[in-house]
Amino acid sequence: MSSWKPWVAPAALILSTSAPCFATTYLTLEQAQKLIFPNANLTPANVTLSPAQRKAIEKASDTRVRSAEVKAWRAPGGGWFIVDEVLGKHEFITYAVGLTANGAVTQIEVMEYRESYGSEVRNPKWRAQFTGKTAKATLKLDQDIENISGATLSSRHITEGVRRVLATYEAALK
Amino acid sequence: MTRPPLPPLLKTVRRGGTLSCLFLAAVAAVWTFAASGTVHADEHLFGSLRGAETLPKGHFDLYQFATFRTGKAAGVYRGFDFDTELEYGVTDKFQVGVAAINHYFHTRNVDGLDNDSRYRFGGVELSGKYRLLSPFKDVVGLAFHMESGFLINDEVGGIRQRELFFAPSLILQKNFLDDTLIFEANVGVEYAWGKKPAEEYDREFSAQGALGVSYRFAPNWFIGVEGRVRSEYPRFDLEFHEHTVIFAGPSLHYGAKRWWATASWGYQVYGNEVDEVVSNKAFAEEARNEFRLKVGFNF
Numbered sequence: 001m002s003s004w005k006p007w008v009a010p011a012a013l014i015l016s017t018s019a020p021c022f023a024t025t026y027l028t029l030e031q032a033q034k035l036i037f038p039n040a041n042l043t044p045a046n047v048t049l050s051p052a053q054r055k056a057i058e059k060a061s062d063t064r065v066r067s068a069e070v071k072a073w074r075a076p077g078g079g080w081f082i083v084d085e086v087l088g089k090h091e092f093i094t095y096a097v098g099l100t101a102n103g104a105v106t107q108i109e110v111m112e113y114r115e116s117y118g119s120e121v122r123n124p125k126w127r128a129q130f131t132g133k134t135a136k137a138t139l140k141l142d143q144d145i146e147n148i149s150g151a152t153l154s155s156r157h158i159t160e161g162v163r164r165v166l167a168t169y170e171a172a173l174k
Numbered sequence: 175m176t177r178p179p180l181p182p183l184l185k186t187v188r189r190g191g192t193l194s195c196l197f198l199a200a201v202a203a204v205w206t207f208a209a210s211g212t213v214h215a216d217e218h219l220f221g222s223l224r225g226a227e228t229l230p231k232g233h234f235d236l237y238q239f240a241t242f243r244t245g246k247a248a249g250v251y252r253g254f255d256f257d258t259e260l261e262y263g264v265t266d267k268f269q270v271g272v273a274a275i276n277h278y279f280h281t282r283n284v285d286g287l288d289n290d291s292r293y294r295f296g297g298v299e300l301s302g303k304y305r306l307l308s309p310f311k312d313v314v315g316l317a318f319h320m321e322s323g324f325l326i327n328d329e330v331g332g333i334r335q336r337e338l339f340f341a342p343s344l345i346l347q348k349n350f351l352d353d354t355l356i357f358e359a360n361v362g363v364e365y366a367w368g369k370k371p372a373e374e375y376d377r378e379f380s381a382q383g384a385l386g387v388s389y390r391f392a393p394n395w396f397i398g399v400e401g402r403v404r405s406e407y408p409r410f411d412l413e414f415h416e417h418t419v420i421f422a423g424p425s426l427h428y429g430a431k432r433w434w435a436t437a438s439w440g441y442q443v444y445g446n447e448v449d450e451v452v453s454n455k456a457f458a459e460e461a462r463n464e465f466r467l468k469v470g471f472n473f
Contacts, residue, residue, distance in 0.1 A: 024431075064351075064352060087352050087353065090390070090394045090429040090430075091394065114431055115431065116431050116432055116472050117230050117233065118230075147311060150230030150231060150263075150266040152311050156310055157352070
């Protein structure tokens with residue numbers, strides 16, 4: 001029977017050392033809204049982009065617009081709460097962006113992150129780099145946004161996503 | 175110049191059918207983790223290529239590869255390779271790995287090999303990968319990979335040997351379409367000593383290259399095609415060509431949060447060697463088909 005051991009051992013090792021599953025949702029919609037606009041009553045204000053708006057956003061942000069639907073909420077005083085998705089390594093990363101009435105980022109929050117590595121993008125210090133950015137900002141990794149070593153793909157895609165959200169504000173929400 | 179027939183193999187008594195347990199266990203492992211959510215860094219999209227990414231500092235990857243090589247000019251040849259590999263991210267740019275290699279052979283009426291079914295411990299390999307450019311940030315991803323190992327049984331027939339090899343290679347990776355379309359290319363060489371008596375000559379130089387493209391057609395899923403070429407030159411003599419083979423075929427990859435799996439099929443589309451070539455294929459050291467299943471877990 002010992003002849004079985006060489007075959008079974010590797011698989012047994014894999015099974016015995018497996019990691020438990022991880023939660024993927026860090027913030028619900030309501031929690032993200034309360035973090036970005038505390039005590040504010042947000043009004044749903046979804047927008048469907050026209051082909052011309054999509055084209056303008058893609059040109060301004062140099063990113064692809066995957067969906068014509070913009071999940072947006074209006075805040076009292078003219079601010080915006082927008083939920084967006086960018087590609088992670090294998091699944092989408094869902095995050096929320098708060099904008100002032102003038103289109104400057106107030107805060108971003110990562111709502112769902114499903115990748116095994118790179119969750120450092122949830123780090124408040126990294127996210128704080130976006131505060132105050134407008135559509136005029138460069139918003140590029142290693143330029144005005146620091147890369148997170150070991151989380152480069154997520155850092156880059158979120159940076160590009162915020163750039164697209166700001167271009168969306170200019171083209172369709174302003 | 176013709177290679178002499180391979181020396182007779184040591185015979186060991188072994189029951190057939192035990193191989194299935196590893197595959198069942200691997201499948202079980204996949205399904206055990208299927209409910210655990212979604213993905214991963216040094217993840218292999220292909221059966222024979224490596225990407226330019228490296229593990230983040232302080233993280234581990236555990237891989238189990240199973241390769242099934244089958245098809246010779248005549249007879250029944252089934253060669254199984256089982257590589258169990260552990261990798262560790264020393265820094266965000268540099269990772270090291272250690273692997274244990276096992277083989278199982280089932281041969282009937284194959285030229286140069288005894289009729290036998292046998293398990294052999296292949297040996298141990300060490301590796302390191304240093305990322306020079308990131309595929310996510312730079313114009314192109316570039317990494318240097320170095321592999322070295324000590325092999326006590328050869329992978330063709332499980333013949334006893336004491337082989338030491340060094341295999342440096344370069345890895346290129348270019349991503350398109352938000353990192354959903356990925357090209358990878360590997361090119362490298364290998365220097366090996368101690369290949370006797372599994373082969374006629376003690377020293378051997380080989381050059382190899384591989385190219386693949388994979389597309390993320392759905393969340394978690396990549397489908398691709400890949401090809402690889404390998405040429406071997408005994409005695410480190412480039413004028414002494416032993417054989418060249420080209421394999422090509424499809425690959426399918428699934429990545430979840432804590433694990434990934436890749437299945438690939440490589441078909442020998444071209445082969446040329448000093449021994450008799452049958453239907454444009456080289457069979458002395460190579461098989462007609464290579465099926466590979468890789469399962470990786472990250473921590």
